[in-house]
Amino acid sequence: MPEIISVGELIVDVMRMKVDEPLDQPGTFAGAFPSGAPAIFTDQCALLGRSAGFIGAVGNDDFGRMDIRRFQDHGVDTRYVAVIDEVSTGCAFVTYFSNGDRRFLFHIGNSAASHLPDVPADYFEGCKWLHICGSSLSAGERMRDGCYRATELAYEAGAKISLDPNLRPELLGGEQAVREVLEPVLSRAALVLPSASEAEILTKTNTPEAACVGLLARGVEIVALKRGEEGCRIVTRGESVDVPGYPVEAVDPTGAGDCFDAAFVVGLTEGLPLAECGRLANACGAAAASVRGPMEGSLSREAAFERAGIG
Ligand code: ATP
Ligand code: MG
Numbered sequence: 001m002p003e004i005i006s007v008g009e010l011i012v013d014v015m016r017m018k019v020d021e022p023l024d025q026p027g028t029f030a031g032a033f034p035s036g037a038p039a040i041f042t043d044q045c046a047l048l049g050r051s052a053g054f055i056g057a058v059g060n061d062d063f064g065r066m067d068i069r070r071f072q073d074h075g076v077d078t079r080y081v082a083v084i085d086e087v088s089t090g091c092a093f094v095t096y097f098s099n100g101d102r103r104f105l106f107h108i109g110n111s112a113a114s115h116l117p118d119v120p121a122d123y124f125e126g127c128k129w130l131h132i133c134g135s136s137l138s139a140g141e142r143m144r145d146g147c148y149r150a151t152e153l154a155y156e157a158g159a160k161i162s163l164d165p166n167l168r169p170e171l172l173g174g175e176q177a178v179r180e181v182l183e184p185v186l187s188r189a190a191l192v193l194p195s196a197s198e199a200e201i202l203t204k205t206n207t208p209e210a211a212c213v214g215l216l217a218r219g220v221e222i223v224a225l226k227r228g229e230e231g232c233r234i235v236t237r238g239e240s241v242d243v244p245g246y247p248v249e250a251v252d253p254t255g256a257g258d259c260f261d262a263a264f265v266v267g268l269t270e271g272l273p274l275a276e277c278g279r280l281a282n283a284c285g286a287a288a289a290s291v292r293g294p295m296e297g298s299l300s301r302e303a304a305f306e307r308a309g310i311g
Pocket of ligand 2: 195257
């Protein structure tokens with residue numbers, strides 16, 4: 001059974017070739033690329049050499065076959081990736097603007113990406129980490145309940161729970177709704193990996209420092225605060241470490257956060273000191289941001305450890 005499991009949407013991304021090409025006009029696209037926040041996470045864990053499994057669903061179509069092939073090529077356990085005949089593989093269209101904005105057009109709710117197979121409790125035997133993404137909790141009620149159920153099964157099996165609260169309030173009807181949806185996972189989470197604004201929303205605070213204090217007070221053991229090109233800040237009850245980022249030209253930041261999460265969790269499973277976990281995570285996040293396609297820049301174990309200077 002896998003040591004690291006994630007559950008959620010497995011999709012493809014189709015992205016504009018150039019910045020400032022809105023989606024309400026014809027234009028050129030690149031892709032499709034395998035995607036979905038928890039899928040990017042799982043793929044990066046496997047590439048870093050850990051035993052990783054994914055729970056999700058694709059349609060019986062070419063995009064779904066591409067996603068499964070990518071997972072299998074990288075060693076992800078796909079026995080609980082369902083292939084559904086009645087619906088298509090989920091997808092997202094993405095465009096970036098020169099002012100830093102980005103826009104997504106999602107086809108998730110009526111796609112295979114909102115489905116989950118039934119997973120027996122014994123799949124979580126031997127699981128050390130379960131990773132949940134906020135994005136999955138907004139992919140429909142069935143997916144949300146599946147994530148909550150996986151959280152309980154993993155928790156009962158003695159696994160640690162990590163949460164990336166990458167949930168946009170505007171998609172869910174406001175900040176209170178975001179807090180409510182995340183609560184069943186947050187209350188079990190040992191590790192939370194937010195951006196500053198996500199941390200502040202979660203804790204109803206208005207500085208990252210206060211937000212970290214608030215998360216720790218709730219029982220979270222480690223907060224890994226993602227800071228884009230600046231790297232990250234890792235906060236526990238005993239210490240706070242700022243780890244600088246690796247300079248890259250950011251071509252496509254989508255997926256950087258998920259690769260960061262994966263490398264951080266892998267570092268923890270290997271017992272690395274927090275600063276080294278942060279370096280490994282920053283290296284993987286920077287690499288992901290520097291390549292077009294959310295999984296296309298994921299690093300091999302050798303490359304990641306070398307860039308992070310961990311021997
Ligand atoms: P997303 O949710 O869009 O994947 P995020 O907001 O969760 O991203 P970011 O802070 O943008 O997370 O990026 C995650 C990590 O990736 C950062 O903490 C950093 O280590 C790395 N990273 C992202 N962008 C850059 C960049 N331009 N240069 C260097 N490193 C980057
Ligand atoms: Mg994020």
